[in-house]
C-alpha cells in the first residue's frame with residue numbers, strides 16, 4: 083500500500099515529539115505536557131503505524147516497553163506491608179524527649195542503632211527464593227510504582243541472593259542513591275551532550291530510576307543501601323536490628339558500613355553529631371541520622387502510629403549554611419513592575435543544590451541584613467525551597483565596602499524611574515512600556531495557569547521579545563511561520579507546533595483569559611466567579627465596583643484592581659487586539675468550576691504579604707483545592723507560604739523543617755499540585 087507523503091511526514095514528526103517529551107518526562111523528571119496530551123500523540127502515531135506497518139521504525143517510541151501511555155509505564159503495585167515514614171527530631175531535646183517517651187513503653191534498658199539518613203529514594207525489593215521478583219518505589223506508602231525492569235539493571239542490587247540463610251520470601255527496604263562522584267560524572271556528560279543538568283544527586287537518582295528505557299538507568303551508576311526488612315517468610319530467627327543487618331549483608335545485599343550500636347541516649351547524640359561532622363566526607367548525600375531501637379522484641383511492644391513506627395526517629399540536621407561572596411545586587415522587574423533586589427553570588431553548593439542567586443525581597447530587607455556588594459555572606463537553604471542570604475560575615479568585610487543603594491532607574495533599556503510610594507515596601511517601574519515587564523507579562527499569559535500555550539516558556543518568550551517579534555501578548559497571534567523558523571533552535575516542527583498551540587489558545591474559556599491578562603489579585607477563583615456571573619469579558623469590564631464586591635470570591639481589593647486595570651487605555655487596546663485576533667471572551671464549563679482536590683488534607687500557614695494574592699484570595703485558592711489554612715505552624719503543617727516581611731512563623735517553620743514556599747512556588751503548587759516525595 084502506498085503511504086501518503088503527508089502521513090509519513092506526520093509519523094516522523096510524532097516520533098520526534100514523543101521522543102522530546104519522553105526526554106522531559108523520564109530524563110529530567112519534568113514533563114512539559116499533560117499525560118493525556120502525551121497519550122493523544124502516542125495514539126495518533128500508533129494508529130498510523132497500525133495502518134502502514136511498513137513505516138514503523140524499530141526505534142519508534144511506540145516500540146519501547148510501556149510506551150504509548152506515559153503514566154502507566156510504571157504500573158501501580160501495593161506494598162506487602164505499608165512503608166512508613168519517620169518522626170523527626172531537630173535537637174538534643176527532641177531526641178531526649180523521644181527516648182523518654184519510648185522508655186515508658188517497655189521494661190529494661192534500651193539499646194539503639196544509629197544509621198546515616200540517606201538522601202535518595204526509598205525502594206522496596208521483593209525476593210522470592212532468593213530471586214529478585216519486584217522492585218517498587220515508596221509512592222504514597224501503601225502503593226508505589228513498579229520499577230523492576232530498571233532496578234534489575236543496577237549492578238549494586240543483587241538479582242540473586244547468596245548464602246545459606248535465604249528465606250522463601252524477603253521484602254527488604256533500602257535507599258537508592260547516586261554517589262557524589264557519579265553525580266558529577268553524569269552532569270559532565272549532560273553538559274557535553276548539551277542536555278539539562280540535574281540539580282542534585284537525589285533528583286538525578288529519582289530521574290534515573292524513572293526511565294522508560296532501562297539501558298539509561300543501567301548507565302547511571304546508582305547505588306543502594308538496605309536498611310530494613312519488611313515481610314519475611316523463612317530465614318533465621320534474629321533478635322536485634324544489628325543482627326538483621328548482618329544477615330541482610332550475608333545475603334549479598336549492600337548495607338551501610340557506618341551503622342553503629344549505641345548503648346544510651348548520650349551515645350545516640352554523640353553519633354548524630356559525628357555523622358553531621360562527616361556529612362560531606364561520605365561521598366554521598368545524607369540529610370540526617372536515623373536512630374532505631376535495636377531489640378526487636380522491644381520494637382514489637384512499642385508498635386507504631388498511623389504514619390510512623392514509635393521505635394525509630396530521624397534526626398534532621400539544621401539547615402546547612404555556607405559562606406560565599408556576594409558579587410553584586412541586581413534588580414529584577416516583575417510583570418506588574420515590582421522591582422525585586424536579588425543577590426548575585428559566587429555559586430555555592432548548599433542544602434542539596436547549587437545556589438547562584440538569592441532574593442533580597444526589598445530595600446528594607448537589604449538594609450536589615452546590611453549586606454553590601456563584595457561582602458562574604460552566609461547563605462542558607464531552608465528545606466528544599468528558598469535560598470536565603472542570612473547576613474554578612476563582618477570580620478571579612480573589605481574596607482570601604484559601600485552600602486547598596488536602590489537604583490533610581492529601571493534596569494531595562496528605557497531606564498524609567500523606579501519609585502517607592504509612601505507606606506509601601508516595594509519599588510516599582512513606572513513605565514507601561516518597560517520591555518522587562520512586557521516579557522514577564524507574556525510569560526505569565528502563556529503559562530499553565532493562563533492560556534497554557536505549549537512550547538512558549540520563558541526562554542522562548544525572551545527570544546521572541548529580543549527578536550522584536552512581539553511587544554505584547556496580542557502580537558503572539560500575528561506570528562508567522564517564516565518569522566519563527568529562522569530563529570535559533572526553532573526547526574520547522576517546533577515552529578509549526580508553536581503556531582498551532584497559539585492558535586488553539588484562542589478557544590480558551592473566559593476564566594483562563596481573565597487570569598492570563600495578569601490583573602493584580604485576579605487568580606483562578608476570582609476569574610471563575612467573574613466568568614460565572616458575567617459570562618463575557620466585556621460585561622466584566624463594565625461592572626461597577628458595587629456590583630463586583632458583592633460577588634463570591636471578590637473583595638474590595640480585587641474590585642478596585644479590576645476597575646483600575648480596565649481604566650488604562652493600553653489595556654483597552656490590548657483587549658481589542660485580542661478580540662480581532664479571534665480570542666474567545668466568553669464561557670465557563672462545569673469542569674472548570676468543579677472541585678479540584680489536589681491539596682486535600684494539606685494544611686497551610688500564610689505569613690507576609692504576597693504580590694498577587696490577598697490573604698483572602700490565597701486562602702480561597704487553597705480551600706477550593708481541599709486544603710486548609712491555619713494560623714500557627716506545627717509539625718503537621720504541610721507548607722508555610724512566605725511573602726514579604728514574614729513574621730516569626732517563618733522561623734518556626736524552619737525550626738520544624740516545614741517546607742517553605744515563596745510566591746512563585748505557591749503559584750506552581752496551585753497549578754501543578756504537590757510534588758511527590760519519597761517519605762521525607
Ligand code: IVH
Nearest residue numbers: 166167168197199200204309372760761762
Ligand atoms: S528506616 C519504618 N533507615 O527516610 C522505618 N529510613 O522518613 C523505615 N531513609 O522513606 C525507614 N535512610 O527513604 C530508614 N537508614 C535509614 C534511612 C531511611 C534514609 C529514608 C527512607 C524513608 C524516610 C523515612
